Amino acid sequence: MRQLESNSETARMARVGFLEGSTYPDGTPVAEIASIQEFGASIDHPGGTKYITDAVVGKRGAERIAARFVSKSFQGETKTTRAHKIVIPPRRFFRTAIAKNKQAWADALATSMKRTGMDSATSLGRVAMLMVSDIQKSIIDWSDPPNAPSTIRKKGYNNPLEHTRTMLRAVDGEVK
Template structure:
């Protein structure tokens, strides 16, 4: 049988407990689209709601009445039918009836934050070694995580946009149109517990 005597173990444990106590905080960092982002440019929809639609998907009951037809004579010659803005286009063929629209889920927030885990752990470690306060560490962690979420959004390719959507916005990236939603992703340090989701 081997007997080991740990010299200074209690002092080490006490010092570690003191360090951990110093790091305890009632503050949290949240990453995503916060209420302050406001509404999307084209309407009354909150930017956070748009983010939630993409994260979880949605079924929308469209009332119909959207004009469709040929945008130009060249489009008519090609028999290329598109949705038209009211009063615009070369020839209206009709208007849509009430119908359901399914927007598939394209999770961007949860996997985007998860992709930041290695960098977040290094940021915490570096902050502790540098003697930073918990507020400073949380700010750094939030900035790292928000940046990684934006990269994830940019790189996301599935599920792809419909061909009509790609024609309309000129891009195949399912989450990037004007870039406003991606730019709305921020971090915020606040007193916990964190509030999640939409009311």
């Protein structure tokens, strides 16, 4: 205990998640988007988005006629959406990673403390990196609820928490 006490002056905690300074290219904090994904959100959309109803969509051999959003500069006959609510369902990737891995993290910390002669900075750093990896795995593996069909069409695949991979790359840890 005395050795732990003397070594703990250098490191008291590990912080893992979406730390200050992580932003999307437009300046939006990654933590804000991660929070929306984790807890869900409801957005009151004012409407006014242009769309067409005679678009050919689908893969070759399975094409069909459906509606599709178009850019503001689209030339041709369009319709416009009315005001509506957009619901982003919660995708509990962060809490799931914690629930699934908290015992393994505690065990890894205990093992590392023994192996490092009670060096808290090194041990917390190792566990922080394990936590980062487990949270990233949770982001990659997340599939339910799936993206909306319109989002799948836009992205070309159905990985609800991956698009630009900015959130995935922003998971970080630090020892203080």
